[in-house]
Amino acid sequence: MSTSKTFVGLFLIIILIGCGSSKETKFDDYVFKTKSDKQNYTAAYDKALELWDVPYTEENVKTTFGTAHVIISGSKNGKDLVLLHGMDASSTMWYPNIKTLAKNHRVYAIDFLMEPNKSTLTAKPLSSEEIVICYNEIFNHYKLKKIDIIGASRGGWIATLLAIQKKNSIDKIVLLSPAQTFKFIDKPRKTSSALLLKLFPSEKKFSKTLKTFSTHPEKISPVYNRQFYLANKYAKSNSSMLKMTPFSDDELKSIQNPVLVLIGDKDVINSEESLERAKKYLPNAKTIMITDAGHFLSIDQSKFVNDAMINFLEKPSNFVSLQN
Template structure:
């Protein structure tokens, strides 16, 4: 009885300490409070998307070696941490169809990638993808996340693996939602050809047609989020490390020691059945699955199914530790 009381008191002190530590990250930096014209419209669109999350949240701004990291946090204070890495140009707001389900029992930390449109702000140039991994680990360290699940979508999936290969300590499990260039190269396809052709069209036409190749149900994407996404695409965030996103070798994938769950859509322009086979055959603790009636944006196309499968996986991993 006394032992349980001591453990409970220690846990309470830990969570109070974390909240106290996080309070120093809540002050909005000047680039947010007094944005230039270029960023103001995007930040306003970003905030409008946060309003449709339908779940309480707080925003943190953490100073790092490369600039300010912006993190959106939701879920109970005592929930086990889940770190989210978004897809290209998508920012943390892309998780609007998934956040409520995840934050019901988990403490969710959605990090804006510092090299893309979002609310993170770079001040020091990154020299390699090693620096990207170091940046993520620095953010996670300042959040005091000793152990956590990590979920990456599209390019966020590649970044999640890159981060883990530099330091796996603390990563309890990994979920990869249609990870880009992670297991296989993006192969020539009708949809890929369409995107190349659309590159010579107007910005509006490019956006419309790109969404049709990436999503099975593009008209179901929330308009508020879409308005923000359009501004992000117009900002053109193809950074110098995009060409460094090459599929990982079998040896690199074999070195991942945590359970990894890979989900792709059956109409996915980025992945195919080979991705699922590799996840099962190469990863030491890997599993893979294909979601029906979903494109590359499967977390939007089939949000309820993806939420259910991801939570089932996370709960299963958590129960193994109990």
């Protein structure tokens, strides 16, 4: 309990300092500190998007809270699949997975409005209710019905938030080490490196953070690494993470959808307890603890994760719990 309080206290300090520094500029943006920061980051994002080895289009969808950037791939006749990225990772994080996912799906990778990416937030930071409204507006824009959804880390928390709504358009769900979804952060002291990176961004701290969250940081493309680092360097701190609290037993029980939960055995966000809670309260859950994988399991063990996701999405009733 004391480590969790320390974690929250440290995060609040970072928020206050980050907000204080942002007042020094006249640049009016809820995410980036300066206009040049945003331009530099966007250039790095575009470069990272070149890592996608499938054709794609980029579109902007107007919502009540700003403009959502969406990357679309795959056959128009494929099953609709929505991808929700991890915190500060942006939709480009799916580069090791997109070829597999787009083979039989129409994929919509959505940049979260409150984080550094190519979406633009024009309102104050969103509440949970407003996040639901925002995504439903995007789904309605594309007339998406009975979608499959994959959420990584914070994206997993958002996917779960969408799934507990009485009216939703979700069919099957894949959660990749969902943050703050089944339990609070497992090792707050270790994850503090990510918070310190926000406060004092440097290449050295970034490298340390990658080693904390990934068992194989050498697998991460240097091009993507550059974009991810700039997200931490240029973006303002915000308190939205503090609003992410684990879902109640009844909320989890309300999700009748088939759900696949994947967690790395070296993850600093989740542990075996997360999988146990998922199995206990999600009526139709399949769970796998992936060997030699950290929080960035979609990169650490991309081949195994890709196979497991496709196996589950295309044949959920005959899903075989693979072992890597």
